[in-house]
Amino acid sequence: MAYKGSFRIKIKGCESESCGFRCQDVCPRGVFLAVPRHRDRSQHAARPRYRIVPRFRELCDGCRECVRACPRGGIRVST
Ligand code: SF4
Numbered sequence: 001m002a003y004k005g006s007f008r009i010k011i012k013g014c015e016s017e018s019c020g021f022r023c024q025d026v027c028p029r030g031v032f033l034a035v036p037r038h039r040d041r042s043q044h045a046a047r048p049r050y051r052i053v054p055r056f057r058e059l060c061d062g063c064r065e066c067v068r069a070c071p072r073g074g075i076r077v078s079t
Pocket residue numbers: 009026027028029030031032059060061062063064065066067077
């Protein structure tokens with residue numbers, strides 16, 4: 001695809017536990033990865049809380065399914 005890899009993805013105010021990782025579910029390109037929040041690594045290692053990061057941004061094709069799916073309105077996809 002001509003525009004592959006040309007999108008910026010910003011995430012603000014993610015509440016992944018309450019939304020159930022919707023952006024990860026709907027993204028057809030597998031862009032998102034759930035990573036443990038830094039402050040929880042030592043204290044709650046058995047049940048870490050997660051945040052979502054656009055780890056594989058270069059695969060994004062700009063469909064914006066994630067933008068529509070996020071209940072927090074926290075995802076922005078731009079060129
Ligand atoms: S715009 Fe589409 S391909 Fe890009 S991260 Fe969102 S859902 Fe995935």
